[in-house]
Amino acid sequence: MADAAAPRTGLLRSNRRILLGSLSVLAFFVAWQAVFLFVPLNSLFLTKPSLMFAALVRLTMSGQVFFDLGASAAPFAYGLAASVLIGVPTGILMGRRVRVGLALDPLFTVLYASPLVALAPLVVIFLGVGVTGKTFIVFLLTVFDFVFNAYAGVRAVDPLLLNVVRSFGGAEKDLYLKVIFPSVMPYIVAGARIGVGRALIGILIGEFFAASEGVGYEIVRFGNFFALDSMFAYILVVTLIAIVLTQGVRWAERAAFPWRVES
Amino acid sequence: MFAQGVVGLMSAYIRGRNVNLTFRPPNRAPVRALHDFDVEVKEGEFLSIVGPSGCGKSTFLSILLGLIKPDSGELDLHGRRIDGPGTDRAMVFQEFGLLPWRTVQHNVELGLQLKGMPAAQRRNVAQHFIRMVGLVGFESHYPHELSGGMKQRVGIARALATDPEVLLMDEPFAALDAQTRDLMQVELLRIWHDTRKTVLFVTHQIDEAIYLSDRVLVMTKRPGRAKRIFAVDLPRPRDYEMRVTPQFNELKLEIWRALEDEIAV
Numbered sequence: 001m002a003d004a005a006a007p008r009t010g011l012l013r014s015n016r017r018i019l020l021g022s023l024s025v026l027a028f029f030v031a032w033q034a035v036f037l038f039v040p041l042n043s044l045f046l047t048k049p050s051l052m053f054a055a056l057v058r059l060t061m062s063g064q065v066f067f068d069l070g071a072s073a074a075p076f077a078y079g080l081a082a083s084v085l086i087g088v089p090t091g092i093l094m095g096r097r098v099r100v101g102l103a104l105d106p107l108f109t110v111l112y113a114s115p116l117v118a119l120a121p122l123v124v125i126f127l128g129v130g131v132t133g134k135t136f137i138v139f140l141l142t143v144f145d146f147v148f149n150a151y152a153g154v155r156a157v158d159p160l161l162l163n164v165v166r167s168f169g170g171a172e173k174d175l176y177l178k179v180i181f182p183s184v185m186p187y188i189v190a191g192a193r194i195g196v197g198r199a200l201i202g203i204l205i206g207e208f209f210a211a212s213e214g215v216g217y218e219i220v221r222f223g224n225f226f227a228l229d230s231m232f233a234y235i236l237v238v239t240l241i242a243i244v245l246t247q248g249v250r251w252a253e254r255a256a257f258p259w260r261v262e263s
Numbered sequence: 264m265f266a267q268g269v270v271g272l273m274s275a276y277i278r279g280r281n282v283n284l285t286f287r288p289p290n291r292a293p294v295r296a297l298h299d300f301d302v303e304v305k306e307g308e309f310l311s312i313v314g315p316s317g318c319g320k321s322t323f324l325s326i327l328l329g330l331i332k333p334d335s336g337e338l339d340l341h342g343r344r345i346d347g348p349g350t351d352r353a354m355v356f357q358e359f360g361l362l363p364w365r366t367v368q369h370n371v372e373l374g375l376q377l378k379g380m381p382a383a384q385r386r387n388v389a390q391h392f393i394r395m396v397g398l399v400g401f402e403s404h405y406p407h408e409l410s411g412g413m414k415q416r417v418g419i420a421r422a423l424a425t426d427p428e429v430l431l432m433d434e435p436f437a438a439l440d441a442q443t444r445d446l447m448q449v450e451l452l453r454i455w456h457d458t459r460k461t462v463l464f465v466t467h468q469i470d471e472a473i474y475l476s477d478r479v480l481v482m483t484k485r486p487g488r489a490k491r492i493f494a495v496d497l498p499r500p501r502d503y504e505m506r507v508t509p510q511f512n513e514l515k516l517e518i519w520r521a522l523e524d525e526i527a528v
Contacts, residue, residue, distance in 0.1 A: 164360040167328050168374040168425065169348050178373070182364045259364040259405040 047228040055229035056236060064218075065237060071213040075131050076203050079138025080195060086139075087146025088188055092180065094147070095154025105151075112144040117205050124210045134206035134214070141202040142195040146188060153187030154180060186257050193249045200242050276461060277304040277327070277429065282336035284322060285486075296322045297333070298486035304461060306341075311464045311472035313518065314482030314490075315526045320465045321357075323487070324431045327463065328354050340429065350378060353422035357434040359414040361406040361421075367393065368402040370417050374425035392420040395454060412443040419451070423458060432464045436471070445503075448474055452501060469518050473497070474506055479518060484525040491521050 012019065029049045036048050043051070059065045094101035120137055127133035161179045170178060207216025215234055222231035282300040287293045296319040304310050312320045325331045327338065329348035338345040340352070353374065361370050371389040380388070393402060396416040406414055415435055422430055435451075436444040448471060455462060466472050472479045479493045493514060497505050505511055 160356060160358055160360045161362060163325075163330055164354075164356065164362075165373070165377065166330055167348050167352075167354050168377045169350060170377045174377060178362065178377075182362070185364075257364070259407065 043228060044226045045228070047232050051229040052232040052236065055227075056233035059230060059233055065234075068213060068215050068218050068234075069237070069241075071217075072134075072203050072207065072215045075134035075138055075206070076199055078131070078135040079202060080142055080192075080199050082135065082139045083142040083146050083195060083199075084188070084192075087143040087191075088150045088184075091147040091150025091152075092154050092184060094151045095157075096180075101151065108144055108147055112148065116140045117201070120205050120209050124206075129210040129212060134203060134211070137206040138199045138202035141198045145191040145195040145198060149187040149191030149194075150184055153184035156187070157183050186253070186260060189249065189253050189256065193246060193253070196245045196249055197242060200238065200245070204238065276306040276308070276341060277302070277463070278337070278339045279303075279323075279327075280337040282323070282326065282333045282338065284319070284326065284331065284333045295486035297326075298488050300336070300482075300488050302480060302489060304463065305477075307459050307461055308478070309455060309462045309464065309476045311466055311476040311479045312482060313466060313469060313472050313479060313522060314487060315484045315522070316467070317485050318482045318525070319485060319487030320482055321433050324354065324433050324463065324465055327429075328352055328431055350374075350425055351428045352431060353425055353427035353429075354431040354433060355415070355418045355422045355435045357437050359406070359411075359418045359438070361414055361417055363406050366403045366405055367398055367409070367417050370406070371420045371424050373421055378425060388424055389420070392424045395423070395457070396420045397450070410443070411439045412447055415439065415447060416450075419454065423454070423460070428461060430460045430462045432462060434465055434467065437467065444471070449503070451475065456500065469515050469522070470506065473511060473514055473518070474501060481518060481521045482525070484527065490525070493518055493521075 033049045041048060056065075090104075094104055117137075119140065123136050123140070124133050127136055157180055161183070162175055165174050165178050203214070204216035204219070207214040208220050211217040215238055219231055219234045219238075222228070222234065279300060279302045282297050284297045285293050285295045300319070300323060302310075302312075302323075312323070314320045322331065326333050327340075327345065329345060329352070343351075345352075362373065365373070368386070368389055371392055372385045375385045375388055390402075393399060396419055398413065398416055398420065401409065401413065406417070409417070415438075418435065436447050439447060452475060462475075464472070464475060469479075473495055476495050479495060481490045481493070482488065483490045495514065497508075497510065
């Protein structure tokens with residue numbers, strides 16, 4: 001009997017992260033649902049999980065969720081791509097050229113710390129409610145994640161490795177290709193992990209202020225209609241996407257850098 | 264008074280004359296690292312340089328490697344002026360200097376790749392040297408998966424792969440534990456015997472210097488200059504028992520006496 005029980009315990013033990021984690025999520029939804037057994041539900045102000053999931057199924061079946069996700073995905077991707085393309089070279093330049101670093105570091109630190117989302121209404125005025133405006137907001141919110149991570153990455157480059165490449169006759173180009181880019185890479189991916197979360201916020205903010213489609217737009221629109229079940233369905237969708245994206249980056253990180261020491 | 268036996272013994276292969284270097288760090292007092300440093304090395308010779316910490320011995324290797332330019336002085340290798348890095352020299356670094364994102368195989372290939380050798384040929388050459396340093400089976404390991412001794416084997420293979428005339432070794436075994444160090448010394452002598460490179464070996468350890476070398480150069484404290492050169496008359500191939508012979512210990516004592524005055528605690 002004890003022999004049969006032992007491996008079961010082992011299985012439970014090895015999966016306890018997932019089990020306990022899921023349990024608390026489940027408990028949260030159950031508690032949320034249960035509250036309304038005792039409290040009358042005023043659907044103008046609140047919703048409950050059963051209604052939320054029903055709305056989610058409805059919106060998924062009609063395809064509306066996918067339409068809005070598509071509308072939000074484009075500026076999300078463009079904004080992040082622009083951040084990588086501009087932020088990474090800027091950060092590397094700051095790290096490699098001391099004077100550029102000293103000149104830009106304070107300015108960028110202030111900008112990074114400031115609530116750039118507050119500029120969203122201005123951005124909408126200048127760039128409109130379309131893809132361009134949303135892209136720019138995402139860019140504003142994420143570019144410094146890449147700048148500062150690339151900057152930190154370059155400063156962490158081991159000078160010995162640069163000397164190794166130089167000693168074998170490597171030129172400036174080789175320093176970048178053989179040492180600087182590979183050692184900055186993990187920092188950029190770490191920047192992406194933070195950036196993905198901030199980009200999602202950027203998209204939502206952009207679509208809250210002015211948009212005609214997209215996930216953030218629907219959240220506000222359903223809110224204005226007091227259709228809280230649909231509004232929460234969209235919030236759930238955003239949450240799920242945030243989890244998938246950040247976990248995806250984590251997974252990609254482990255897959256792409258097998259040389260990193262496991263800590 | 265002038266360092267005896269430093270200059271003009273033999274057909275010089277590497278020749279350094281009056282090499283001077285002063286470091287000028289910003290906002291700090293300049294540091295004179297080398298002062299009229301002279302050295303001559305024969306082709307195929309194994310020469311060790313010992314000296315107190317900070318005497319400029321590692322700096323001299325960096326100058327020979329071409330990474331640092333001296334303020335003045337002459338440096339020739341085989342009659343050619345040393346002016347920047349070149350494929351005729353390769354360094355084995357104290358802290359290994361392996362690229363952590365490259366496997367053993369690709370680390371060994373680094374110098375060949377920078378020389379522009381085609382991939383297929385690179386693989387073969389690297390394989391040869393991986394076998395020489397005893398790392399067959401570890402080709403696809405990353406540096407963090409290797410022990411210190413294995414890392415330095417990769418460092419040696421990488422340096423040898425480009426087929427340099429001169430191997431510069433900057434305290435290559437200092438980061439290893441005592442037993443690994445002894446083993447690596449034996450291995451190095453075997454490899455040196457097989458490849459017949461000229462070796463300049465910087466170390467703190469007198470034992471190591473005697474055991475490996477044809478001659479041992481003792482440097483003064485900073486600003487470093489050549490103080491004395493000792494010929495090691497132990498026969499080759501060397502074996503471990505030689506380290507406990509009276510001859511070995513007498514030489515060790517003599518070198519220690521030359522070094523003693525230079526060491527400030």
